[in-house]
Amino acid sequence: MQEPLIFTHSRTGRSATGQYPHAxxxxxxxKFRRKRRAELPxxxxxxxxxxxxxxxxxxxxxxxHFYPLGSCTMKYNPRACNAFAMLPEFLDRHPLAPxxxxxxxxxxxxxxxxxxxxVTGMKGVSLTPMAGAQGEFAGVAMIRAYHKARGxxxxxxxxxxxxxxxxxPATATMCGxxxxxxxxxxxxxxxxxxxxxxxxPRTAGIMLTNPSTLGVFERRIQEIAxxxxxxxxxxxxxxxxxxxxxxxxxxxxxxxxxxxxNLHKTFSTPHGGGGPGSGAVGVGERLLPFLxxxxxxxxxxxxxWLDARDVPQTIGRLSAFMGNAxxxxxxxxxxxxxxxxxxxxxxxxxxxxxxYMLARLQQAGFDAAYPGRRASHEFIITLKRQxxxxxxxxxxxxxxxxxxxxxxxxxxxxxLVPECLLIEPTETEAKEELDGFIEAMVAIQREAEQDxxxxxxxxxxxxxxxxxxxRAAKQLDLTYQRG
Amino acid sequence: xxxxxxxxNDVREMLAAIGAPSIDALFEEIPAALRIKSLAxxxxxxxxxxxxxxxxxxxxxxxxxxxxxxAGAYEHHIPAAxxxxxxxxxxxxxxxxxxxxxxxxxxxxxxxxxxMMASLTGMQVSNASLYDGASALAEACLMAVRAxxxxxxxRILVPASLNPTYVDVARAITEGQNxxxxxLPYEATSGTFGTTALDxxxxxxxxxxxxxxxxxxxxxxxxxxxxxxxxxxxALLIAVVNPLSLALLKPPGEWGTQATNKGADxxxxxxxxxxxxxxxxxxxxxxxxxxxxxxxxxxxxIIGRTVDLDGKPxxxxxxxxxxxHIRRSKATSNICTNxxxxxxxxxxxxxxxxxxxxxxxxxxxxxxxxxxxxxxxxIKGVKLxxxxxxxxxxxxxxDRKVSDVLEALAKRGIVGGYDLSRQYPDLGNAxxxxxxxxxxxxxxxxxxxxxxxxx
Numbered sequence: 001m002q003e004p005l006i007f008t009h010s011r012t013g014r015s016a017t018g019q020y021p022h023a024x025x026x027x028x029x030x031k032f033r034r035k036r037r038a039e040l041p042x043x044x045x046x047x048x049x050x051x052x053x054x055x056x057x058x059x060x061x062x063x064x065h066f067y068p069l070g071s072c073t074m075k076y077n078p079r080a081c082n083a084f085a086m087l088p089e090f091l092d093r094h095p096l097a098p099x100x101x102x103x104x105x106x107x108x109x110x111x112x113x114x115x116x117x118x119v120t121g122m123k124g125v126s127l128t129p130m131a132g133a134q135g136e137f138a139g140v141a142m143i144r145a146y147h148k149a150r151g152x153x154x155x156x157x158x159x160x161x162x163x164x165x166x167x168x169p170a171t172a173t174m175c176g177x178x179x180x181x182x183x184x185x186x187x188x189x190x191x192x193x194x195x196x197x198x199x200x201p202r203t204a205g206i207m208l209t210n211p212s213t214l215g216v217f218e219r220r221i222q223e224i225a226x227x228x229x230x231x232x233x234x235x236x237x238x239x240x241x242x243x244x245x246x247x248x249x250x251x252x253x254x255x256x257x258x259x260x261x262n263l264h265k266t267f268s269t270p271h272g273g274g275g276p277g278s279g280a281v282g283v284g285e286r287l288l289p290f291l292x293x294x295x296x297x298x299x300x301x302x303x304x305w306l307d308a309r310d311v312p313q314t315i316g317r318l319s320a321f322m323g324n325a326x327x328x329x330x331x332x333x334x335x336x337x338x339x340x341x342x343x344x345x346x347x348x349x350x351x352x353x354x355x356y357m358l359a360r361l362q363q364a365g366f367d368a369a370y371p372g373r374r375a376s377h378e379f380i381i382t383l384k385r386q387x388x389x390x391x392x393x394x395x396x397x398x399x400x401x402x403x404x405x406x407x408x409x410x411x412x413x414x415x416l417v418p419e420c421l422l423i424e425p426t427e428t429e430a431k432e433e434l435d436g437f438i439e440a441m442v443a444i445q446r447e448a449e450q451d452x453x454x455x456x457x458x459x460x461x462x463x464x465x466x467x468x469x470x471r472a473a474k475q476l477d478l479t480y481q482r483g
Numbered sequence: 484x485x486x487x488x489x490x491x492n493d494v495r496e497m498l499a500a501i502g503a504p505s506i507d508a509l510f511e512e513i514p515a516a517l518r519i520k521s522l523a524x525x526x527x528x529x530x531x532x533x534x535x536x537x538x539x540x541x542x543x544x545x546x547x548x549x550x551x552x553x554a555g556a557y558e559h560h561i562p563a564a565x566x567x568x569x570x571x572x573x574x575x576x577x578x579x580x581x582x583x584x585x586x587x588x589x590x591x592x593x594x595x596x597x598x599m600m601a602s603l604t605g606m607q608v609s610n611a612s613l614y615d616g617a618s619a620l621a622e623a624c625l626m627a628v629r630a631x632x633x634x635x636x637x638r639i640l641v642p643a644s645l646n647p648t649y650v651d652v653a654r655a656i657t658e659g660q661n662x663x664x665x666x667l668p669y670e671a672t673s674g675t676f677g678t679t680a681l682d683x684x685x686x687x688x689x690x691x692x693x694x695x696x697x698x699x700x701x702x703x704x705x706x707x708x709x710x711x712x713x714x715x716x717x718a719l720l721i722a723v724v725n726p727l728s729l730a731l732l733k734p735p736g737e738w739g740t741q742a743t744n745k746g747a748d749x750x751x752x753x754x755x756x757x758x759x760x761x762x763x764x765x766x767x768x769x770x771x772x773x774x775x776x777x778x779x780x781x782x783x784x785i786i787g788r789t790v791d792l793d794g795k796p797x798x799x800x801x802x803x804x805x806x807x808h809i810r811r812s813k814a815t816s817n818i819c820t821n822x823x824x825x826x827x828x829x830x831x832x833x834x835x836x837x838x839x840x841x842x843x844x845x846x847x848x849x850x851x852x853x854x855x856x857x858x859x860x861x862i863k864g865v866k867l868x869x870x871x872x873x874x875x876x877x878x879x880x881x882d883r884k885v886s887d888v889l890e891a892l893a894k895r896g897i898v899g900g901y902d903l904s905r906q907y908p909d910l911g912n913a914x915x916x917x918x919x920x921x922x923x924x925x926x927x928x929x930x931x932x933x934x935x936x937x938x
Contacts, residue, residue, distance in 0.1 A: 002587075002795070006595050006834055016835045019562050021920040026731050026846035027853070029872050032703050034733050037838040038603040048834045049564050052827075056573035058588035063572025065585075076486050077576050080531045086566075086760075089542035094552045095764030096901050097545075098893045104544030105763055118524030130614040130765065131820040133807070137656070144659065170807035170817035176659025179812045217512045248510055249517045264820070272824025273589035274579035274611070274784065276766030292655070316655030320555050320617035320648050320753065321764025333538065339528025342485050344519075349487050351509040356497040363500075374512050402585050407578075413808070430488040431497060457792070462584040464797035472789035472801040476778070478608045479598040480788075 001463050003054045006041045007480050016045040039482065058463045059273070060407045066433045068357075070378045070410035070422025071165070071213060073243045073265035078334060081268065085329035095321035099304050105325075106303035110296040112332045119343060120242075120259050121252025122282030126291040128323035132240065135260025135279025136171040136207075139236045141315045142258055142283065142290040143205045144175055146234065149289075149313060155232065159198050159206040161190055163214050163414040165240060168207045177204055184416065188216040188370045190224060199231035209238035210254060211245070211376035213414045214369070215354075215422065225255025234258065234286070239279075242266040243426070244351065244377035247344030257284045266346070267331040278327040289313040294322050349427035350377035353434060357425055360438045365445070369417045378424035380417055387419045392448040392455050394419040397441070399466065400458035404440035485528065548893065549926055551855070553876045553917025554699070554901040555616065555646055556764065557727070557756045559844060560921055565758045565831045574827050579784075579820065583799040589823065590798035593786040596830040603729050603833075604722075604750040605736025606772035610783035612821040616753025617649045619769030620693070620723055621656035622782045622816055623749045626773075627691035627719045628662065629815065630748070630780040634717070636688040642667040642676045644698040645723060647906045671909075674700045674869035674878065681712045689716060691748075695723040696732065700915065701852070701876025702869055703732070710739035710746055722747035726770065727756040727848070728874045730841035736774075749773050758832030759825050768822035768829065779805060782816030847920035848875035851927065855918040858931040864938045868913060875919060878903065881912040883938070888914070891937040897930055 043051070060067065067074035093105055113125040129135040140158060147155040158172035159180045169179045182194040190208070206228050210218045218224070228235050237251040237259035243266045245251075251259045263269050263278040271277075283291060293314045297306040305322075308314050338346070354375040361381055362368055369380035387393040398408030398421065410422040425434055448455045459465060489497075494506070503509055510518070529537065550558055569575065573588060580586030580593075597609040613619040628637050641650050641664050654664060667680040675698060692713045696706050706722075713720040722735035735747035755767035773781055779802065787801030807814040836844065852875040859865050864882035881888060885902040892899035903913040918927065 003591065005591070007598070015837045015839055016562070017840075019560070019835050020840050020843040021560065021847040023843040023847035023920070024850050026842070026849050027872075028731050029703075031707065032732055032872065034729065034731055035737075037842075038599070038729065038734070040599055040602065040836075040838045040841070041834045042837050042839075043834060045562075045564060045835060048831060049568065051834070052568045052592070052831050053571070055588035055592050056568065056571045058586075058591070059573040059577045060582070060585040061573045062576035067578065069578055072578055074576075074578060078486060078531075080534060082570060082575070084535060084538040087538060087542040089545050089547055091760035091762050092547050092550065092558070093545060093763045094550050094558070094761050094898060095556055096552050096554055097548070097550070097898045098889055100890060100893050101545055101548050101898065102763075104541035107544075108538075108541055115525055118522060130618070130822075131818070133817045133819045134614065134618070137817060141655075141658065166806075166808040166811045166814070167817050167819050169812035170810070170814040173812045173814075174656075174659065174817050176661070219512055219514070222514065222517070245513075247522060248519055249513055250519060253517050253519075270575045270824065271578045271820075272822075273574055273577045273586070273827065274823030275820040276614075276768075276822045276824060277820040315658070317648060317651045318618065318655060319615050319652065319765065320646070320767075321615075323764070324766040325763035326760075326766050333534055336526070336529050336534050336537065337485055337531060340522045340525040342528050343522060343525055345484055345487055348506045348509075349489060352489070352494065352497055352501075352506055355501045355503070355509050359501045374509055398582070399584065402582065407585060408582050428486050428488070431493045459584050463587045464584055464795055465791040465793055467583050467791050467797045467799045468789045469799055469801070472787040472799050473804075475789075476775075476801070477788040478594075478778070478785060478801075479601045480594070 003051060005480055006051050009043050009047050009051060010041045012042060014042045014044060065405060065407050066429060066437060067407040068409050068423050068425050069407060070424040071240055073424060073426055075268055075426035076428040077268050077270045081330040081333040084333045085326050090329060103303055106296050108329060108332045110298055110303050112328055113296060115335050116261060116280055116282055119246060120282045121250030122259060123285050124288045124291055125280060125282045126295050127280045127328050128292050128318050129279035129281055130319055130324050131275060131277035132260060132262045132279045133167045133171060134318055135281050136167055137174060138281045138292050138315065138318060139258040139260050140171050140175040142287045143234045143236065145290045145315050146287055147204055154202055155204040157202045158204055162416050163212055164207060165213065165238065168238060188214040188373060189220060190218055192220055195224065195227060199227060203231050203233040205234040205236055207236045207238060209241045211241050215376050215379040216370055216373045217376055221254045244347055246346045248347045252284060258287050263327060263331040268334045269327045269330040276324045276327050278324045290315050292316060292318050346427055353425040353427060353429060354379055357423060357434050361441060364438065364442050369420060378422060381421045381423065382417055383419040386448060390448045390452050392452045394421055396455045397444055400444045400455050401440060402459040403461045406437050406440055548896045548898045550898045551916050551918060551930060552898055552901050554915055555753060556761055557919055558761055558921050559756055559919050561758050561760065562835050564835065565828050568831055569824060569828045580800060587798060590786050592827060592830055594788060594798050596826050597786060599833050600770055601772050603726060604772045605734030605746065606750055607775045608778050609772040610781050610785050612826045613769035613771055613783050614822060615765060615767045615769045617652035618656060619751035619771055620649045621653040623721045623751045623771065624653055624657055624662060625660060626749060626780050626782060627721060630777045631690050631719050634688055634690040636690055637661060638663045638665060638689050640665050640667050640684060640689060640692045642669065642694060644669040644674060644676055644700060645693060645695040646699045673871050674702045675704045677705050678708050678712050685716060689718040691719040691721050693721045693723060697728055697874040700869060700878045701873040703872045706738045707740050710744055711741060714739060714744050719748040722750045724750060724752045725756060726752055726754055727841060727845050730838060730845040748777060754829045757829035759828055766822055766825055768825040780815060783818050783821055844920050851918035851920060851922050852877060855916060855927050858927050859934060862935050862938055868910060876915060876917045879914045879916060881914060883912060885912050885914050888937055892933055895933045897933050
């Protein structure tokens, strides 16, 4: 099934006139006036609705498919979160409306800050970063500001494990730091000896996530925290994997000084086909003065915005207003519906599902990247053997899974595990769904042994087959040109 | 258990398959001393019905005052079809389209969006969005430094008539990159800047000039003269625009009077006016368009059209060698997630309105703002600060403290505008007001009546 471009439905003079306001001619002096109209579609309302509805049907999504994309936490996005965040009063509230007519909204934001402090063990939270990468930026910028405020200007090195997300080193660079990469041990733990070598008077901090992107808990985290602090550095926690420990361990207790939280992962706000995200940051005592603004404060029973006048050492503003407010409301609703006990069940059932899939896949003959280790909320299967013996690699398995009606796991990340599938089922999937996925993996393995070309040609049942990425990058076609 | 489907029997079978005695045993690698003892700060769970009641109360407490603020976020009519489609699970609950074959809906929509934004801004290419207008300006400044290889200064000229929060954000985000921002003052009489302010920098190494059209005061800058100056002085030109205004105004790609002038190099702005609700400031989306020669310096996702194994057309993420998941510390930006769902809203909005519809919305907004200005300036103690041509915002000067006036108006159910007096003390008691096509003549009369009482 394919859907033509909307421009091909376009006919001069056709439009959804019911959407036009009554308007007199605009008053624009000649020199400022647009001479030729932009080439936007000219379609009826039905044509637009049908076109975009059909496009939606070309997607896999959580609502339609099991989506075990490692490191992305594709859990159910409760519909109530959307419905309550889209109450008309919330939608119509202007970001610069006076505080006197914003107390209901501010109360939600203040309570969200407090709940995030409670689950992370941090002393302060700012909700303003608009995505995980911006939360990371805020974290590293605060670490930099902390050292600068102490006159410690040489501390510009950020230590990053080789298993880290690409955003970690990219963020460090964006903050004007240099990146020092340290290796992981064969069992998935951080190489503490290499860390000791890397630490020194230039160390600004370390960026870690725990459990790591290898899907295992860093057992020596307290020792690592002690070493980094003794060397004068600070610890940053990448919240990408918070779902694994929600309600079980607090990053603050582990010794982290700053954390960003992907509310679109752990707190179930939608991924929306690539955003909006939300990357709220939490900090310990040392970094409190540097939090990005605005923050919601409370005085008696009144809520108000705190800005640079209240937080003079702030790293500043990261968005035009207060960040992705509508996403924050969804996260707030989610946390209220989960409640105290529900919060702890998240990590428990995420871990149960991941460990169950790992055990079943191993029993079916697949190789775990870290055998003998407990899975956290996710785990890695390596298809190195299949690639060598059968010529069928991780990408081929991923594409064939699509034909079986499963979104593929994350492939080729982390970079240091060859031919890997990073699998994260999340707590909201039922056992039957996990069993179905495992059966599909077994069927693909059998097919790879009997007819490897069949697997390598997958997918067959989707709107398109494998796409020519080389052509896409070489013969750039980034906009439609009318013929 | 909300959202967890496991039966007791499931749990037993799963633990047996794992060979673990209990769920708790799955956490045995975590040192016992680190484990959480209590989550006293989290309230007990509410049912969906109870949560709904709570949220209705909170929302109701703020009510729906009549809004006359713009200042970077604008209340427009949103066709019902827009969010009915945006909230379809296939768009709402999908991830970044890494598996292209399973994401053709999102990818094709983004390609259509790129086409529309390039045409609207008069540029050649668009990315698939950034976080918001302010952070898009920060990214544009960093991009200009990369793209302008002959310039060594990393100096960016920013007008004082540019949204001051955008400048704050650009400074905060580029803080570690050694960019230098010089401020171009506006003329006290016109509220715009011109080549006189720019000439102070003539002959110097300037990486880029930023201009906002319409500017923060709603006024039209002399963009042709500014584009000519930038071209003559080897500076790149970054345009910050309200996309709706481009239905009426000359697109940045055509700025400049010289035939050789290619107009703006990078165009950014906030896409919120296109189908995105005010929603307390976000989520909105930032857009960025540029000319083909700069495409490899552009941050963010870019979608390309290609063919599949059978030669059928299809869409995929392209030029990924610029991005963090490939280039790591050498990426053009750390951006990963962007604002896909809001771009979905904007693409549907642009398709429903078309160019003719956008012209109507823009014209109606301008007309209603003129009506508002006329009504309010008839009140004693209220005058218009700048008389020049404008889009749909205007600066008023009052003979008393703006914050007091706004509080008094709020008590009457009116959100009366944005107080400029802190960021622009030189303008005195200045108030930025806006009326879009959503404000009726009755709304304007109601505001005027309330302001008369307050003044």
